[in-house]
Amino acid sequence: MARARWWLNKTNIPYSQSTCYTTSGRRTSCRAGTFRADCSGYVSLAWNVGNLTVGSSQPALTPLGHHQSKSREIAKTSLAAGDALAYYRGPGDNAHIALFVRWQGRRGGPAVVWEQAGGQSGPRQHVWSVSRQRGYRAFRLLSIR
Template sequence: MNTRILVAVLACTATLHAPVAQAADGPEKLVACATTQADRATSRSETQTRSQSWLDQRVPYSQQACHRNDFGDYRTDCSGYLSMAWGLTHSRTTSTLHEVATEVPRADLLPGDALVHHNHAALFIRWADAARTEPVVREHTGPDGEPPVERKWTAETANAYTPLRYNNVVEDSALAHSAVG
């Protein structure tokens, strides 16, 4: 695993459990961002638009902050970023994303799917190679203050992650056919 990805994984480790902020009176409280009534049906092209919004806005990474834009109010860490891209009711953690998604074969990844490790999550954008081994992903990693990025992962890095598909994804036929690029 290259050093840059290792730093990303370590930075997102705390999202294994929901981020917490110490209350003045002692007990820890979850950082709460606004919620919606239901997880939305989100098209693959919408996941791209939604995730691009945080890249364009250079939303700073934090496990204890929320960001609100036209797409909602979500925690600004890796799983909050994926929750926003998918249009979930609230910011999930890396350990609860599987509750709204299904594992898929790695070779079947399409734009808007995810690659999730027990302590980091990234949005799949496309394959960088025809062999479908090196994904291009969008991810929100630390350290604090860094904006989300789009980058190519090595096959070795990708193989450490579980491919997931959001249960309420709506297929875009043109987008699904252009998954390599």
């Protein structure tokens, strides 16, 4: 969460599915150790797992060009800070992932998330209503039990 929090207020970094940045916020070519300025790039940075993409046939973070998942699905009621909410409906823009921060009240109610979404300069905090969460599944980084 510390990595995600630090990146959260980087307002000078516009959304991009093809532009990468270093963890210090310097624009660079996409390679190991850099992160795209899109939703999966933001979660990749938070999880410190390199440039990942949402889905291949399901909403899980997978290394670009590979099919080995870096996450496992969990029950939404088990979400904890640093987990992710994701959906995948097909290639391209029909997928999204956000970092879960906390419930805004009761477990299973509105969720506070950090996300890098199109049209934003830098990641932002949003509250997702229960209806906004429909179609999203919950994921946890494999190295966290």
